[in-house]
Amino acid sequence: MSPAHPQSALLKAAPLAILLLFLGQAFLSARLGRWVHPEPVEYSQAVRMDKRVASTLRAAAFLSGYKVLVGHAFWIKVIQYYGDSFNSLDRYSKLYDYCSLASDLNPRFISVYTLGASALAFHLRRMDEAIRLLQKGINSNPKDQRLKLMLAAVSYQDSGEFDKAIPFLEAQIDQGDAPYMLITILANVYEKVGRYGDAIKLWQKILRESDQQEPRIRAGLKLQELYGLEKSGKKAKP
Amino acid sequence: MKRIAAVAVFTFRELVRSKLLFVWLISVVVLLGLAFLLSILSYGDILNIFMDLGLVGMEVSGLMVLILSLAVTYTTEMDQKAIYLQLAKPVTRGEYLLGRILGFFLLNALVVLGMGMVVVGLVLFLGGAPVPTLFYDCVVFLLMEMLVLTVVGLTFQMIATSMVGVVVYSFFTIFLGHLTGEIQWLLGKELAPATKFALQVVYVALPNLEVYNLKDRMYDPTMVLGLPQWEEVVLYTIAYSFFVFLIGWVNLEKREFK
Amino acid sequence: MLILVHPWLIQILSLGFWKNPLKGELSVADLPCAIQIQGLSKTYKTGFWLAPKVSKALKGLQLDIYENQAFGLMGLNGAGKTTVIKLIMGLLKPTGGNITVLGGSVSDRLIRDQMGYLSELPYFSKQHTGRELLEYFGTLHGLSGKDLRHRVDEVLELVRMVKQAGERVSGYSKGMMQRIGIGQALIGKPKLLICDEPMSGLDPVGYKEMRDIFIDLKKSGTTLFLNTHILDEIERVCDRIGILHEGELKAVATMTKILETSVPVDYWIDVDSGEAPKFHGLPFQAAVQKNGGVQISGMVLAETLALMTSRRAKIKGVRPLSSIVEAYFLQTIGAHAHLRAPEGSRA
Numbered sequence: 001m002s003p004a005h006p007q008s009a010l011l012k013a014a015p016l017a018i019l020l021l022f023l024g025q026a027f028l029s030a031r032l033g034r035w036v037h038p039e040p041v042e043y044s045q046a047v048r049m050d051k052r053v054a055s056t057l058r059a060a061a062f063l064s065g066y067k068v069l070v071g072h073a074f075w076i077k078v079i080q081y082y083g084d085s086f087n088s089l090d091r092y093s094k095l096y097d098y099c100s101l102a103s104d105l106n107p108r109f110i111s112v113y114t115l116g117a118s119a120l121a122f123h124l125r126r127m128d129e130a131i132r133l134l135q136k137g138i139n140s141n142p143k144d145q146r147l148k149l150m151l152a153a154v155s156y157q158d159s160g161e162f163d164k165a166i167p168f169l170e171a172q173i174d175q176g177d178a179p180y181m182l183i184t185i186l187a188n189v190y191e192k193v194g195r196y197g198d199a200i201k202l203w204q205k206i207l208r209e210s211d212q213q214e215p216r217i218r219a220g221l222k223l224q225e226l227y228g229l230e231k232s233g234k235k236a237k238p
Numbered sequence: 239m240k241r242i243a244a245v246a247v248f249t250f251r252e253l254v255r256s257k258l259l260f261v262w263l264i265s266v267v268v269l270l271g272l273a274f275l276l277s278i279l280s281y282g283d284i285l286n287i288f289m290d291l292g293l294v295g296m297e298v299s300g301l302m303v304l305i306l307s308l309a310v311t312y313t314t315e316m317d318q319k320a321i322y323l324q325l326a327k328p329v330t331r332g333e334y335l336l337g338r339i340l341g342f343f344l345l346n347a348l349v350v351l352g353m354g355m356v357v358v359g360l361v362l363f364l365g366g367a368p369v370p371t372l373f374y375d376c377v378v379f380l381l382m383e384m385l386v387l388t389v390v391g392l393t394f395q396m397i398a399t400s401m402v403g404v405v406v407y408s409f410f411t412i413f414l415g416h417l418t419g420e421i422q423w424l425l426g427k428e429l430a431p432a433t434k435f436a437l438q439v440v441y442v443a444l445p446n447l448e449v450y451n452l453k454d455r456m457y458d459p460t461m462v463l464g465l466p467q468w469e470e471v472v473l474y475t476i477a478y479s480f481f482v483f484l485i486g487w488v489n490l491e492k493r494e495f496k
Numbered sequence: 497m498l499i500l501v502h503p504w505l506i507q508i509l510s511l512g513f514w515k516n517p518l519k520g521e522l523s524v525a526d527l528p529c530a531i532q533i534q535g536l537s538k539t540y541k542t543g544f545w546l547a548p549k550v551s552k553a554l555k556g557l558q559l560d561i562y563e564n565q566a567f568g569l570m571g572l573n574g575a576g577k578t579t580v581i582k583l584i585m586g587l588l589k590p591t592g593g594n595i596t597v598l599g600g601s602v603s604d605r606l607i608r609d610q611m612g613y614l615s616e617l618p619y620f621s622k623q624h625t626g627r628e629l630l631e632y633f634g635t636l637h638g639l640s641g642k643d644l645r646h647r648v649d650e651v652l653e654l655v656r657m658v659k660q661a662g663e664r665v666s667g668y669s670k671g672m673m674q675r676i677g678i679g680q681a682l683i684g685k686p687k688l689l690i691c692d693e694p695m696s697g698l699d700p701v702g703y704k705e706m707r708d709i710f711i712d713l714k715k716s717g718t719t720l721f722l723n724t725h726i727l728d729e730i731e732r733v734c735d736r737i738g739i740l741h742e743g744e745l746k747a748v749a750t751m752t753k754i755l756e757t758s759v760p761v762d763y764w765i766d767v768d769s770g771e772a773p774k775f776h777g778l779p780f781q782a783a784v785q786k787n788g789g790v791q792i793s794g795m796v797l798a799e800t801l802a803l804m805t806s807r808r809a810k811i812k813g814v815r816p817l818s819s820i821v822e823a824y825f826l827q828t829i830g831a832h833a834h835l836r837a838p839e840g841s842r843a
Contacts, residue, residue, distance in 0.1 A: 008603075010332075014488050021481035026442040028474040029418075032449045035467060037419050244635040248624075255623035318619040323680060326585050327636040328609035495587040496540070 071105030075112060078102050082119060096120060096129040103136055113137030113147055114172075115181065117154060122185040127158040146172055163193045180206055180215050187222070196230040241329045245337025246344065252314075253307050253345045262303050262349050266356060269295030274360075285365040292357035293376050293453040300350045300384050305408055307342060308391045312401040322495060331490045339392050339483065346384040350377065375463060376452045382475045383450035387412060389479045390445060393486030396493065414440065415447035445478055527562035530688050530719040531584060534558060535593035538579055538743075553579045555743045557593070563687075566710065566720035568734035570825055575740040577723045578616060581692050584721070585613055598688060609637060612681030616692040616723075618673060622666035626657055626676050629665065630683055637684035647683060655679040656705055670697035678706065682713075689713060690721045695729055707732060727819040737821065741829045754824050761823050763797050765790045765804075766812040774809040791817065 078098045081087055099116035106112065113134055121130035134151045141147060149168040156165035169186040183202050190199035200223060207219040273291030315321040324334060354377050358369050387408070394407045414421075421441045425434060449471055455461045536557040541548040553576045561567045571577045582588040584595055586602040600607045620629055630648045639647055652658045655675040660668065668676065674697055681689055694710075695703050703726075710733045714720055724730060730737055731751070738748045766789055767775070775790045792800050794816070804811060 011488065011491055014484050018481060018484045018488070021477050021484065022442075025474060025477040025481055028470060028477060029442065029446040029449070032446060032470055032474055033418060033422060035462075035470075036446075036448045036451070036455075037422065240638075240640070241636055244632060248621075248632045251628070252621045252623045314619070314621060319615060320619045320621060322585075322587060322615045323613065323618060323620075323633070323677075324636070325587065326608065326611070326613035326615075327633060328605040328638070328684075329636050330605055492589075494589055495582065 071102055071109065074098075074105055075102045075109065078112075079115075091124060092119070095124070096126070096133065099133055100136070103133070103140070107137075107140035110137065110141065110144060110146060114150055117150055118181050118185060121154040121157055122188070123181075127154060130154050131158070146175055157189075162189050165189060166193070180210060184215070184218075191226065191229075196226050200226050200230065242333050242337045242340065245324075245329065245334055246340035249311075249338050249341025250344045253311070253341065254348075256307075256310060258303055258306055258310065258345075261306060262299055262352075265295075265299040265302055266353050269299060270353070270356060270360070285361055289357060289361055289369070289373055290453060290456070292353070292361075293373070293380070296350050296353045296357070296377070297380055297383070297453075299353055300346050300380070301387070301412060303349045304342070304346055304384065304387060304391055305405055307345065308395055308404050308408060309401050312395055312398070312404050316395070317401070319495070325495075332487045335392065335396065335483070335487055335490055339389055342388045342392060343385050346388060347381055350380055350384060372452070372456055372463075376456065379450040379452045379471070382471065383447055386445050386447075386450075386475060386479055386482075389482045389486070393482050393489070396486045396490045411444060412447065415445045416451065418444070418446045418448045445482075446474070449474060527565070529560045529596070530563045530598060531559070531561040531721065532596040533560070533580075533584075533593070534595075536580075536583060536590055536595060537592040538576075538583060538588060539591045553743055554583075557740075557743075557745050559738060559745060559748065561719065561721055562736075563719050564714075564717050565735045566714045566722065566733050568730040568737040569721070569723045569740060570725070570730065570737055570821075571740035572829070576743045577740055578692055580740065581690055581721075581723055584690060585611075609684060610687045612684060612686035612689045614677045614681045614689075614691040614694055617696060618677035618680075620665045620673065620676065622664065625662050625664055626668070626672075626679075627652070627661040629676060630661075630679055633680040634683045639683075647685075651679045651683050654682065654709065671699055671702040674698055674706070675702070678709065686718065688719045688721070692723045693725070694722060695724060695726050703729075727821050727825075730821050731819065739825055739828045747824075747828045749824075751821075755820060761794050761820060762791055762817045763794055763814055764817055765792065765800070765814050768810060768812065771809050771811075774804065774807045 078095075081098060082092060082095060095116065099112055099120075102109070102112045102116075113136070117130040117134045117137075120126045120133065131151065131154055134147055134154065137147045138144070138151065149171045153165040153168035153172070156162065156168070166186070166189055169182065169189065172182060173186060183206060187199045187202035187206075190196070190202065203219045203222045203226065207216050207223065210216050210219070270292065273288050273295055325331060329337075358373075361369055390411055391404070391408045394404050394411075398404045398407060418441060421437055425437055425441065429437070452463075536554055536559075537552065538554040540551050540553055542551070543549040557580065569577050569580065579588065583590050584597060584602065595602070598607050598610055602608060602611075624632070627648060630651055631644060634644045634647055649658075652661050655678055657672065657675050657679060660672055665673070665676070674694070678691070678694060681691070695706055698706060707729060710720060710722070710729075714733065714735075720733070722729070722734065734751065736748065736750050737754070739746045790800075797814075801811070801814070
């Protein structure tokens with residue numbers, strides 16, 4: 001191509017034009033990104049989840065053949081929902097529904113039942129929902145002992161017989177990979193029945209091993225409280 | 239302009255007459271049927287759910303037709319060398335590429351709007367209530383997304399050395415383009431500088447397809463869609479499309495046909 | 497007495513004795529150049545980018561193609577003929593040297609407007625009809641409306657595709673594709689026509705028609721650049737030929753020069769079996785066959801025919817046992833020529 005040819009001139013200008021357009025579109029993309037996601041991603045996604053979406057997801061998962069994949073993706077959203085303190089305003093009213101949907105999508109995923117039931121029973125005091133969830137899990141996983149142990153623990157919690165719930169909770173934790181929530185539940189039960197030493201050991205375990213800041217802060221505060229109680233020899237309030 | 243139009247019409251005719259439109263017809267039936275079924279299985283307003291899923295179907299069928307068209311025409315143009323005789327004519331490579339982009343976009347617009355008309359028709363027929371204006375906004379945004387992806391896909395066709403490459407690059411661009419929110423979230427975390435830099439490059443280089451994803455935000459009460467937003471989205475579409483087109487054009491000018 | 501002679505035989509007889517082959521370009525300095533190639537080279541790099549394999553497809557090619565002439569480029573497979581054409585058409589970028597086409601660069605759209613190009617085994621979108629293809633290519637040449645329709649009809653008539661014009665390309669045979677291919681190359685009334693293996697896939701009728709098209713184009717002033725293996729095409733159509741071997745231009749000569757300077761080939765003179773005795777006792781070596789027919793060297797063809805005429809021998813036909821151009825080609829590239837009696841002869 002001759003140097004004086006207009007096409008040649010356009011080609012020579014192309015790299016500069018590409019650079020300018022690249023910068024321009026990057027700037028616009030960043031601006032529009034704030035319009036698309038005005039709030040941090042996790043928060044906005046948790047708020048947007050509602051029953052209609054959940055049920056559509058159930059139907060889509062069943063029909064698409066990617067049930068487990070969708071189930072796992074949905075379980076992440078359930079955890080985000082429970083982890084978002086904003087939802088405590090209505091006391092996580094949809095938690096049972098979401099756990100139930102997640103278990104429909106992925107019936108073999110035990111964590112759905114254990115974590116869900118733990119939160120419902122020990123945190124939110126919704127024993128009947130917790131028991132229903134665990135029974136659903138046992139129906140889908142009849143050979144799994146953890147769910148049966150969990151069911152026993154929840155039942156004793158429900159009846160106020162905390163000391164009888166302890167062996168089942170301990171058995172759960174001894175199986176390994178127990179979520180920190182379950183450990184804190186057992187620590188609280190120890191505290192309720194006056195076994196401060198055992199409670200302290202569990203809170204120390206959380207303080208040592210947790211990689212999240214919030215549980216460690218909570219563990220630190222609880223340890224202070226328990227050291228005081230142990231020293232004074234007082235019993236915890238039921 | 240005449241030459242660009244000639245290439246566009248030639249390309250459009252080639253694509254329309256190929257068996258791709260049968261694929262589109264099947265996808266219309268399957269996707270809309272699926273949308274109808276899912277809306278019945280769900281709770282809530284059936285027609286709204288059908289419209290939502292209809293929009294998903296429009297996007298899916300548009301993307302499917304685009305990727306298939308790119309694959310099929312790569313074989314004809316590059317492997318079978320039909321491009322030689324066209325580039326030997328008094329048409330510049332930039333005009334040729336622009337004409338191809340227009341031809342492809344026309345087909346995509348036909349696919350998306352065709353399916354949209356079916357959705358609107360069914361909603362009006364079954365529900366009787368008028369379709370919300372936001373639905374039409376979603377369709378326009380979808381068309382803009384198709385334009386961007388058409389330019390990206392054809393640029394890949396100019397760069398790639400095989401049909402598989404074209405399909406894979408296009409597919410991953412579409413996939414990653416919808417993850418810009420997640421990439422933004424990752425960029426906010428504590429990461430190694432090299433990882434952060436790579437993610438930043440990916441974030442700015444890829445098309446931000448979430449901008450066009452109005453269908454996922456249709457029921458978001460905090461969403462604002464006024465003239466400023468429209469202007470920015472249209473400007474972004476033009477800027478990104480032109481940016482990618484220039485890359486494709488420069489590549490085509492430098493490309494050797496062995 | 498009926499004598500069937502090869503068309504070039506008349507010229508051969510008028511030129512006299514054979515001389516040694518000469519290499520080099522015939523000077524035609526007065527003719528303007530359609531294509532000027534100066535020091536053209538093309539190197540390919542293949543393989544892993546850290547340790548690429550370098551292959552030189554063309555080495556310092558120097559060639560001028562004059563207007564209103566037909567030039568034939570010959571060479572073995574892999575000699576670089578298609579590379580030359582692609583470089584002329586701008587489909588490849590030269591590693592060195594430069595090419596001037598019709599006084600300008602092929603990257604100039606206006607230059608390409610005056611050119612027609614037919615690639616080897618052309619491929620078209622199967623979804624279009626022949627007419628639609630020609631209309632498309634005509635539009636790219638700036639034709640429209642009545643002019644376009646008229647020109648398309650003209651070209652369809654020229655390439656004998658009027659009946660099949662409305663059918664889709666998917667139903668075309670190889671020959672039809674080739675004809676549509678030449679049609680699209682001619683749609684813009686080019687000053688310069690470049691064809692890569694234009695006879696490829698054609699049956700004898702198609703081949704003859706294509707050859708007639710080329711001869712007509714040449715007469716109308718179109719410059720032809722043909723890349724071909726078919727010797728008959730070269731001999732009948734081309735004014736000059738070039739021989740490319742391993743990326744180098746070994747020889748360029750006019751047909752006249754080839755005939756003047758080419759190596760002698762043997763000729764076969766067909767006679768009735770009863771006439772064979774008249775060929776005995778010739779003053780030079782001749783292989784007289786029992787059932788009729790004499791194989792003699794081209795160097796003594798004129799004398800033999802003169803002698804036979806004087807002996808009133810009835811000669812049925814005279815033909816070369818191999819193509820003159822073939823012999824010239826083989827000698828230029830240094831291969832051995834194996835001369836055999838023609839098939840079907842009564843040798």
